Amino acid sequence: MTAIAFKDGAAYERYMGKWSRLAGKAFLDWLAPARGLRWLDVGCGNGAFTEMLLEECAPKSVVGIDPSEQQLEYARARPELKSAVFEKADAMALPFNSPAFDAAVMPLVIFFLPDPAKGVAEMARVVAPGGLVTAYAWDMIGGGFPYAPLQKEMKDMGLKVLSAPSPDASRLESLQALWTQAGLQAVATRSFTVERTFADFEEYWSVVLGGPSVGPTLTAMSSQDIERLQGKLRARLPAEPGGKLRLSARANAVSGHVKVG
Numbered sequence: 001m002t003a004i005a006f007k008d009g010a011a012y013e014r015y016m017g018k019w020s021r022l023a024g025k026a027f028l029d030w031l032a033p034a035r036g037l038r039w040l041d042v043g044c045g046n047g048a049f050t051e052m053l054l055e056e057c058a059p060k061s062v063v064g065i066d067p068s069e070q071q072l073e074y075a076r077a078r079p080e081l082k083s084a085v086f087e088k089a090d091a092m093a094l095p096f097n098s099p100a101f102d103a104a105v106m107p108l109v110i111f112f113l114p115d116p117a118k119g120v121a122e123m124a125r126v127v128a129p130g131g132l133v134t135a136y137a138w139d140m141i142g143g144g145f146p147y148a149p150l151q152k153e154m155k156d157m158g159l160k161v162l163s164a165p166s167p168d169a170s171r172l173e174s175l176q177a178l179w180t181q182a183g184l185q186a187v188a189t190r191s192f193t194v195e196r197t198f199a200d201f202e203e204y205w206s207v208v209l210g211g212p213s214v215g216p217t218l219t220a221m222s223s224q225d226i227e228r229l230q231g232k233l234r235a236r237l238p239a240e241p242g243g244k245l246r247l248s249a250r251a252n253a254v255s256g257h258v259k260v261g
Contacts, residue, residue, distance in 0.1 A: 010074065011210030011211075011212075011215075012045065012046050012071065012074075012210070012212070013046055013048065013074070014206075014207050014210055015207055015208070015210050015211045015212075016045075016048075016108070016146075016211075017046060017048040018196060019146045019194070019196060019249060020045075020048040020049055020107065020108055021048055021049070021051075021052060022194040022195070022196060022249075023107075023108065023136060023138075023192070023194050023249070023251045024048070024049045024052045024107060024136075025052065025056075026192040026194055026251070027107075027136045027192070027251070027253050028052065028056050028057070030190050030192065030253060031132075031134060031253070031255060033057055033103060033132060035057060035058040035059075036058060036059065036060045037057065037059050037060060037101075037102040037103045037131075037132070038059070038060050038061045038100070038101045038102045038103070039053050039057070039059045039061065039062045039063070039101065039102070039103050039104070039105065040062075040063050040064075040065070040094075040096075040100075040101040040103070040104040040105070040123070040126060040127075041053060041062060041063070041064040041065070041105055041107065042065055042091045042094070042104060042105065042106045042109060042119070042122075042123060043065070043066055043091055043106055043107065043108075043109030043112070044064030044065060044066050044071075044072075044075060044086065044107075045066055045068070045071045045075070046071045046074040046075050046078075047064065047074065047075030047076075047078050047081050047084070047086075049105070049107040049108075050062060050064045050075060050081055050084055051078060051080050051081060053105075054080065054081065054083065054084065055080070060102075061083075061085075062083070062084040062085070063084070063085045063086075063087065063101070064084055064085070064086045064087075065086070065087050065088070065089035065091070065094065065095075066086070066088065066089070067088065067089070067090060067091075068088075069088055072086045072087075072088060091106065091109065091113055091119045091122065092113060092114075092115055092118040092119050092122060093122065094122045094123070094125070094126050096126045097126075098125045098126045098127075099126060099127055099128035099129065099131065099258075100126050101126055101127050101128065101131065102127065102128055102131045102132065103127065103131055103132040103133075103134070104123040104124075104126065104127050104131075104132070104133050104134070105134050105135060106119065106120075106123065106134075106135035106137075107135070107136060108136065108137055108138060108251075109135070109137070110135050110137050110166070110169045110170065110175075110178075111137055111138070111140050111164040111165075111166050111167050111168075111169050111170045112164050112165065112166070113165070113166055113169070114165050114166065115166075116166050116169040116174075116178055117178055117181065117182070120133070120135075120178050120179065120181075120182045120184075121182050124182050124183065124184060124258055127258050128258065129258050129259065129260040129261065130257055130258060130260045131257065131258050132255060132256075132257060133179070133182075133184055133255070133256050133257070133258060134253070134254060134255040134256070135175065135253065135254055136251050136252065136253035136254075137169070137170040137175070137251060137252055137253075138170060138249060138250070138251050139170055139171070139172075139191070139250045139251060139252050140164065140167035140170040141167055141168060141170060141171050142171070142250065143250075144170075144193075144249055144250030144251060144252075145249065146196070146247065146249035147208060147211065147213075147214065148249075149233065149236050149237060150208055150214060150233060151213070151214065153229060153232045153233055153236065154214065154217065154229065156232075157225065157228070157229060157232075159217055159221070159225075159229075160217050161213060161214060161217065162212070162213045162214075163213070170252060171252065172189050172191060172252045172254075175189055175252055175253075175254035176189050176254065178254075179254050179255075179256040180256075182256075183259055184256030184257060184258065184259070185256060185257045185258075185259050186256060186257050187254065187255070187256040188254070188255050188256070189252065189253065189254045189255075190252075190253045190254075191250060191251070191252050191253070192250070192251055192253070193248055193249070193250045193251075194248065194249055194250075194251070195246055195247065195248045195249075196246075196247055196248075196249070197244055197245065197246050197247075198244065198245040198247070199243070199244060200239065200243035200244065200245065201230075201233070201234060201237070201239060201243070201245060203245075204237070204245050204247075205230065
């Protein structure tokens, strides 16, 4: 399987950053974390959710880790993130001594890990007793990914669509099991749906062209196949009066606390 690589922070911002903030707001409203915590953002990408932590949670500190140096460079350049620290690291081998944090979050990341259980165990290891370990993920199995209709039409045409290695980890039941098996306490889960509006189909198309899971395939397609795919998508994603596209996505969330004593 070819891994999905996130190398362009600006393109990722258009493709997923806005979706990330929509889901992140719903997630933080549900989580309602205490203020003044030491946060670890695991798989911070270009800093879209990291920015929300600083805006919404009044943290004592925030550290973000990600395997993509290009994404981290984009995050470091965001004016709102000057107080955050960013390091290149693997979610399954966190470079911190335990306990270094009061809370750890994995935003829209767990399905990218080859071994999700190891990633959860690593978060639990570096969070202090009583601290918070949490995550939210697009419901990949249940069709909750924001661009699931596009991927479905591409697959139906026999086109290659890169996929995450552990989509099953995004299911609500899987998240519950992963957190329980990691020994976390008071495990809770929640699903939520968010909506994003595109000005028209042309804006939607320009955004998906920058998507790391579909962009390379789309740019290599013939004009005839592009026209055919766009026709299928226009039928599947009917526009509102004025041409707007109102699309929805569904995410699953989980939280738990590190055992005390």
